[in-house]
Amino acid sequence: MSTAEPIAAGPVSVDFRTLVGLREGTDPAEWGRIRSFQLQAGRQFALFLLGANLLAATVMVMLFAKSLPMWLLGGWGVATAAVAIAVAIRRRRTEHRDGSHAALSELRGTALEGIALAAVWSVPPTLFAGVGTGGAFVVWMVLSVLMTAVAVALAPLALSSILFLGGVGGVAAGKLALAGAYPASGATLLFTSLLMLGCVTRARALVLIRAGQIALAERDETVSLLLREFEDTGADWLWETDAARRIIKASPRFAFACGLDPVSINGKAFLEVLAGPSWESGNFAAGLRDLAEKMKGRESFRDLRLPVHVEGEERWWEIAASPRYDERGAFCGFRGVGSDVTEQRASADKINRMARYDTLTGLPNRLMVNETLARAMLEAEKWSGRCAFMMIDLDRFKAVNDTLGHPVGDRLLSRVSERLAQLMGENELCGRLGGDEFAVVVRDAADPEKVHRLAQRIIESLSRSYEVDQHTLYIGASVGLAFGPRDGRTAEMLIRSADLALYRSKDAGGGKFHIYEPQLHVEAEERRRLEVALRTAVEQGQMHLAYQPVVDATSTKLTGFEALLRWVHPEYGPISPAKFVPLAEEARLIAPIGEWVLRTACREAANWPSDVRVAVNVSPDQLHDPNFVAVVASALANSGLTADRLELEVTESVFMREGTGAVRVLERILDLGVRLSLDDFGTGYSSLGYLSRTRFSSIKIDRSFVQGASKGVREAIAIIRAVVALAKSLGMATTAEGVETEAEHQMVQELGCSKVQGYYFGRPLPVDEARNLANQRRWNDAAAA
Structure with a gap:
């Protein structure tokens, strides 16, 4: 349902023009179903409406048989009966059933029925009310009963009932006003208005009830579809424990996921089943400890991942559950769902690796280098230490790309990455930033001379000859070095400082390393x-x-x-x-x-x-x-x-x-x-x-x-x-x-x-x-x- 025209559960309202069929609703498909319900309800009251019309017409004829000419009274009675029968036949012929759809024009068509009935029943207050001493009272009593019956029978078809009530009530009130009976005329208008209001209110209530039923049916259908999919895919399973956290009512799928028999698994401790071989040793995974704390605290949880050993193989499960309480509020266990996410986890690990590693060289990429440098900066600040960052640019690499082509250049980059990786220890991380640019993060740079020697070894190693596709290639490397937090309080500032130092190394002809100096920033600003x-x-x-x-x-x-x-x-x-x-x-x-x-x-x-x-x-x-x-x-x-x-x-x-x-x-x-x-x-x-x-x-x-x-x-x-x-x-x-x-x-x-x-x-x-x-x-x- 549209938020502009809510007709579902709750304190909501329905637009009047949409209700009576003067305009289309904001959700045509759903309103088509509601209109079908309105027409179907009108069909169910068709015989009741016919009986009320025929009975009222019979009473009217009997009351005025001696006071009016028979041709007039009989002609009116026949006309009224014909209209009532035609309306009943029209209502009964509708083919709408619950759940089908009705066009807007079909609901609007019911207006003709209300107008036709109003036309024939406007005759008594016009012609019969002045006959005899109590003619007006008799006519009004019959019409009031009929109008009430019609308001009940035609309430689902609000447009038809409003036209009938308004037509008949308006004529009666007008006749009384012309006769000088103004209080009676006002009372008639008030009575008619109340009937019309009651009719609209009931019609709105019926529509709201039907809209709620449709919404519930859709939710039930959605839940059924999800449950059928849940049962068909076999990827998830249900589990349940008692107050002592023992498994009860184990489903076959859950038992199969645990690698156990569906019968023998009942009564086992839920945590013991998940822990597997580690239950005896007590060497539990962090996820299992989190699960134990949640269950101990009787807390709801979801998306909790933990490793589970099934038949000697490590699998990863994702489980969610809520505590259960009986009618007296006593805790009686947990009920939850679980799924095997081993493949999803492997895919996520692969995606994570692709996001943080360079596909050509296998080295960490710019993202991982930046993350590692940021962590190194935090550690250096926490322990009042130092870290270092090197920017490495290959000399004469562009000439190789231009003369021998990019495939040879790519293979050369792979050789370069291999040499860089061999120079790295546990304290260093080397990554490729892109193109022919590499970087090294030194987590602990307390010994600057050691970092200087590493930079020199990088230059010497990368300057040795390469054998690529029967080509002997010579390139070199220039290095810019910066220490944090001295040369930059943030990772971005430290990278900028190392880049300026690299710029100085390239200007000096390459094959060298330079350490950042504040003057380099001054020169960079001057260049800018x-x-x-x-x-x-x-x-x-x-x-x-x-x-x-x-x-x-x-x-x-x-x-x-x-x-x-x-x-x-x-x-x-x-x-x-x-x-x-x-x-x-x-x-x-x-x-x-x-x-x-x-x-x-x-x-x-x-x-x-x-x-x-x-x-x-x-x-x-x-x-x-x-x-x-x-x-x-x-x-x-x-x-x-x-x-x-x-x-x-x-x-x-x-x-x-x-x-x-x-x-x-x-x-x-x-x-x-x-x-x-x-x-x-x-x-x-x-x-x-x-x-x-x-x-x-x-x-x-x-x-x-x-x-x-x-x-x-x-x-x-x-x-x-x-x-x-x-x-x-x-x-x-x-x-x-x-x-x-x-x-x-x-x-x-x-x-x-x-x-x-x-x-x-x-x-x-x-x-x-x-x-x-x-x-x-x-x-x-x-x-x-």
Whole structure:
């Protein structure tokens, strides 16, 4: 039943319009059954209603036989009998039975019966009441008895009875009022109203009774279904004990669950049966002790789980029970239910394990690591001790994934987890946080040096070679270490501290562990503020370009400029590119910044002489975007700069991510006529394979080699000579970076470098100075000017 229209048990009400059939109930299905009951009740009173009408009509005819014309009295009597018989036949023909459904229109149709009866019985008060000295009294007496009978017979059909009573009573009261008998008219209206009210009240009571019966029947049916299911499934069983907690009336299913005979089990102590072999030893499970306490205290209980040994096998039961009392209130035992939940418990354990263990490595996952760390923090606080947390990130793992694929990467992670698990003792828990990130919780870190040694062993172990699918793989590990509660009062704070320490280890080149220091938090906050400022700088155009000259090593003739990005913050002042460029790459801002640099440099270079080029540094992230070719083409077209005057500088890191399309992007850029330069060659892997993959026009030698060679470092000199020889053999030019003195210029010239760049020939210049220098054509001429 709807809560908006309750008609079940309790102090409730039924809407009048729904009761009489003027509108549908909020639960059409249930109201259909109630309407069927109303029509069925009307059918049962059909003969009684017919008899009352015929008897009243006969009495009326007999009383007025000598006072009225026979044709009038007989015609009315025949009409009344015909209507009464028609109504009775209509009621008796209804096919509704208890439990069936009736449409709303069927209940509304009973209104015609009430109107028809009211029409024929409105004749006596209109035509007969004025006959003789007591005609009005006689008519009213007959009608009052008839109206009372109809109110009883038609009460289930409230709409029909209301129309009949209202029609007849209204006509009678009106007739009396016209005759000047106002008290009698009022009394008639009062009597009619009371009958109508009684009719509606009785109809409502019948509906409420029927609704309660329907609700009870539904509950009985539900209980029967549950009991049938209970009996059919065989999964649960009933049990009962007496006041001494001995089993009585043991059901066969309960006995079978206990592995005992249904006859011999009666009279046994309930706890003894459940305890099994442990009854003699007294080594009871905690669940059995809880059960004993509940039964001793005569308390109700439910969902109590305990292990039970049945025929040498451990099973898990879940039981519930309530105490029983006799009619005098005396305790007479327990009655309850039980079920075997061994399989459910196994499934729950499996789900719990899946929720707390990583499916790939079998190590605890992030959830279990966090829970273990939280418990370790509580223990450390309780005993004034220390715990520790390590964040571990694999070095160069992404290169394995990109080059050999994720299946090999997954198997490598499994090998890593095996090595980590071998390093853990009872005091440590190692888990995988996700990807190539792992973590270690040290529950008792009272000896910091021991924790440091563990971190170093982790790095050394993970840095050894791996044999995976006939591949020999080398990776490493970086570790961030934090101690609680010194570095964090909560698990979240300690994880954050270890993460900051890990960030420092990665910045230092990897293969190291760092311990959290408060300064790391300061630096992290500085990075956060700097990122916010960087986004504002991009939006508000706070950046500008400076141009550093590149000259011919022999003639010192200006050959071009390298466009360098500069940022002067209104509050922080000049910010180094070494600080904000990596931040821009992390924040995914390098693409819009790089596009702005490219378009700005091309527009400016278009104002220079036609033999002066511009070099623009390109981030690997830009080259891994296939749309970057369209950006380059657009920048050239919009500026009017010819493609051969644009040189894009890339680093070896572009080639470290296989399968990303960077080489294809470079080839399409070369097809536009743009020149490529390999920057910082010699500082990374320096693989000759990179030079063979793409048609570079020049190689830039890093300033560290130039400075080392100027100091007489033999390795630096040898590297420069090797790079120059390699470049010449491949038809490439070489540009020496960081030349700051005349001696360094002479040295790189003697070593065979084609071009030179550095402070000796000019610092990065503002755009106006760079434009003036370009128009003077030669460095010497500019210097003289």
